[in-house]
Amino acid sequence: MSLFNTDKDFNVISNLIPSGSNIIDIGCGDGSLLDYLDKNKNINGRGLEIDQDKIRECLAKGISVMQGDADIDLVDYPDKSFDYSILTYTLQATKKPKEVLEELVRISDKAIVSFPNFGYWKIRLNLLLNGTMPVSNNLSYSWYETPNLHFCTITDFIELCGATNIKIEKKCNLKKYSIQEYTKKSKFDNFFLESGMFLISKK
Amino acid sequence: MSENVIVELASSKNPLVLDCGKTIGPIKTAYTTYGKLNDSKSNAILICHALTGDQYVASEHPITKKNGWWSLLIGPGKSIDTDKYFIICPNVIGGCMGSTGPNEENPQTGKEYGLDFPVVTIADMVKAQKLLIDKLGIKKLFSVIGGSMGGMLVLQWLSKYPACVFSAIPIATTSSHSAQNIALNELARQAIMADPEWKSGNYNEQNTKPIKGLSVARMAAHISYLSEQSLHEKFGRNLQNKNKIEFSFDADFQVESYLRHQGFKFVDRFDANSYLYITRAMDYFDLKIENNGSLIEAFKDTEAHTLCVSFTSDWLYPTSENKVITKTFNALGLNVSFVEIDTDNGHDSFLLNEPEFFDTIQGFLDATYKKL
Secondary structure (H helix, E strand, C coil), rough: CCCHHHHHHHHHHHHHHCCCEEEEECCCCHHHHHHHHHHHCCCEEEEECCCHHHHHHHHHHHCCCEECHHHHHHHHHHHEEEEEEECCCCCHHHCHHHHHHHHHHHHHHEEEEEEECCCCCHHHHHHHHHHCCCCCCCCCCCCCCCCCCCCCCCCHHHHHHHCCCEEEEEEEECCCCCCCCEECCHHHHHHHEEEEEEEEEEE | CCCCCEEECCCCCCCCCCCCHHHHEEEEEEEEEECCCCCCCCEEEEEEECCCCCCCCCCCCCCCCCCCCCCCECCCCCECCCCEEEEEEEEECCCHHHHHHCCECCCCCEECHHHHCCCCCCHHHHHHHHHHHHHHHCCCCEEEEEEEHHHHHHHHHHHHHHEEEEEEEECCCCEEEEEEHHHHHHHHHHHHCCCCCHHHHHCCCCCCCCCCHHHHHHHHHHHHHHCHHHHHHCCCCCCCCCCCCCCCCCCEEEEHHHHHHHHHCCCCCCHHHCCEEEECCHHHHHHHHHHCCCCCHCCCCCCCCCEEEECCCCCCCCCHHHHHHHHHHHHHHCEEEEECCCCCCCCHHHHHHHHHHHHHHHHHHHEEEEEE
């Protein structure tokens, strides 16, 4: 989605990934991120995408892509098929986010997950003052037509990981484009970050 | 564009050893080519035809005078661009358009093979194709492409000659013929053999032709190539040149008339015994059984870039069958892509004007060619 399509965001992901890694980008869109990582980190990339037009764009870029759905098709990959799986701005559109996260850390050593943060102060303020569902850069749909099913806050995400077999290794600040080791839950992040992005693995 | 060429492959001394244990040699293979083979012989694409297809993939058919069966897809400047790639399309052995098959002369007896022709398999057809590729001096095919039975041939190439295939596009196919597939083929074979004019396969010798049996076989098969939706949209319950039903067994409905027409025009270009042999080859196709019960084993040595394609309304080789293949490729960590084209045209979609399908193939081929 729009917020994410900048070289700087791609660069943060690129910095999380060692050169030559085997990668699957779930909900890879037109393959821009895989293309970027291929050029910058010489990765061996695969995509999973639901939209046929975007799949054709991937194919024309020489990217291997499977038409499929994160909720359904991840079961087809054996354990540890990849070094990294990437799920950018897709978690909130899945039917079963918990199962999808568990699949991610099963099919890959580590996973990079990003999502719009519903705890962001502007969203809180919007709901408080206007009493309407937020529409912004990375939440660009009206409530009645949104493909997003499961919004969460950074705190919600961290608590879900804690309640499952998922360990958070690193957190990314997409305002400062920085990466930090994850130590503990931060109310500050939950309030001031528009998006959450984490590197996770199996506990 | 080349004319139809017929080459002799194998020999009586060095025959083709078939899966059934018998040998044949020499064999003939009829094929056409389009475009130019480059100096490094790296731009060759093998096109594998389906059950009733033949080598006339992108040139006029000598009997029907119609354009080649994939002429929408293959040609100068088209999705499979003959200005760039060298296309080879052979008629399979067991076929009836010039390659060794039941209606060809048995060199040992000087008479037509008929039912003396050995039962061949998909693997046997691929062995014969490999002899042709060797003869053309090609070590590695840039791509092998085919739909339906053609897709089975593609999979067999990946399994049997992994080092000779750089990329592959199996379309609307399966890695093992299902009970439903076999049942439909058996219906077709029984229709042919129930025709008294079939004469136990010796109809040519006795100057007859099992026209009715073969056309019923084609009618049954044709239904399986379409979807309920496309039949409904094309014909509904519309009547054929009449205003009301006639309480008879004439073709009252348009769909009846259409199927009869499909059946009768088919017998002009296809041989009944060939139909028996090729459907049998498809029924025996099971890469899993062939590889000790493991599809992973079947493809363990291939490193090819693959694109698998299925069609939403295809119930003959449905998406689920094609996904068995992609799942295996994924498990092997291959560079596999998969697309399910959204269409109402049923199994036949791969032969029709489906622009999204064509674009998918072109994007994959041109991008993969850069990786050579």
